[in-house]
Amino acid sequence: GENVEQHPSTLSVQEGDSAVIKCTYSDSASNYFPWYKQELGKGPQLIIDIRSNVGEKKDQRIAVTLNKTAKHFSLHITETQPEDSAVYFCAASSAAGKSTFGDGTTLTVKP
Amino acid sequence: KAGVTQTPRYLIKTRGQQVTLSCSPISGHRSVSWYQQTPGQGLQFLFEYFSETQRNKGNFPGRFSGRQFSNSRSEMNVSTLELGDSALYLCASSPIDRGEQYFGPGTRLTVT
Numbered sequence: 001g002e003n004v005e006q007h008p009s010t011l012s013v014q015e016g017d018s019a020v021i022k023c024t025y026s027d028s029a030s031n032y033f034p035w036y037k038q039e040l041g042k043g044p045q046l047i048i049d050i051r052s053n054v055g056e057k058k059d060q061r062i063a064v065t066l067n068k069t070a071k072h073f074s075l076h077i078t079e080t081q082p083e084d085s086a087v088y089f090c091a092a093s094s095a096a097g098k099s100t101f102g103d104g105t106t107l108t109v110k111p
Numbered sequence: 112k113a114g115v116t117q118t119p120r121y122l123i124k125t126r127g128q129q130v131t132l133s134c135s136p137i138s139g140h141r142s143v144s145w146y147q148q149t150p151g152q153g154l155q156f157l158f159e160y161f162s163e164t165q166r167n168k169g170n171f172p173g174r175f176s177g178r179q180f181s182n183s184r185s186e187m188n189v190s191t192l193e194l195g196d197s198a199l200y201l202c203a204s205s206p207i208d209r210g211e212q213y214f215g216p217g218t219r220l221t222v223t
Contacts, residue, residue: 032210043115043201043214044154051210089154093210098144098167101154 002027004092006102013080014110021105023090024072030092033066033073034099038087047088048075080109112137115204115215123221129190132218136183136204142166143185144212145177148199157200160185192222 003026013019025033031052036044050057050064050073057064061080066073077084087106091099116135124130136143144167145157156169160179177187183204189196199219203212 034211036214041216043203043216046211046213049211091154095159095167098156098159098169099212100156101146103153 002030002092002094002100004090004100004102006090006105008105009103010106010108012108012110015080015082017080019075019077019080019084019107019109021075021088021090021107022072023074023092023102024070025092025100026071027092027094028071029094030100032093032099033064034091034093035062035064035075036089036091036101038089038104044089077107080107082109082111085109115202115213117200117202117215117218119218120216121219121221123223124192125223126192126194128192129188130192130220131186131188132200132202132220134185134187134202134204134215136185136202137213140204140206140213141183142205143179143183144203144205145185145187146201146203147171148201148217149197154201157187189220194222196220197222 006023034049037047038044061078063076087104089104090102093099118133142161144159147155159167163179174190179185199217201217203214
């Protein structure tokens with residue numbers, strides 16, 4: 001089955017700096033790669049996603065890149081703010097409704 | 112549009128009991144997936160239902176089961192609860208075959 005590895009497990013940055021989280025996947029059939037943000041006491045919230053026919057996608061301060069050949073994808077957050085502090089999860093999916101998640105990255109943005 | 116709702120939000124059960132959790136998807140979404148989240152194992156896929164049929168299943172024992180009703184609402188059941196079943200159970204709904212999943216707030220199950 002699919003295996004997703006996520007790095008780093010914790011990340012601390014200064015407000016205004018950029019943050020990068022990287023994931024690798026194993027199943028070449030995976031074609032959908034979402035990123036989720038989970039705040040304390042809440043369910044994961046979809047923040048951006050990318051499909052395998054696209055190499056990069058951007059939404060304001062957030063961007064995701066995908067390298068299908070190397071089977072890795074990354075989340076980039078620019079101009080970080082304290083409210084970006086949360087746990088971020090990457091996921092890979094080859095079947096509708098079923099995603100394999102990375103172990104999560106705890107991002108702390110220091111004011 | 113209302114989000115995914117899950118009931119109850121918190122539950123305490125005793126080992127050996129059974130429990131039923133409920134999920135109401137976003138209106139118009141026909142796919143409902145269930146995940147178990149624990150500190151040690153992360154987010155683990157349980158199963159996915161589409162149009163009342165189980166379409167995908169994760170690697171969980173048969174004590175974990177689910178179903179989906181004609182209005183797309185879903186329930187999951189865990190029988191003969193074990194201490195290790197203590198977790199946050201998350202439900203997610205998806206528009207038909209489009210991939211993106213929208214999660215509810217979860218049900219926090221504690222087994223004592």
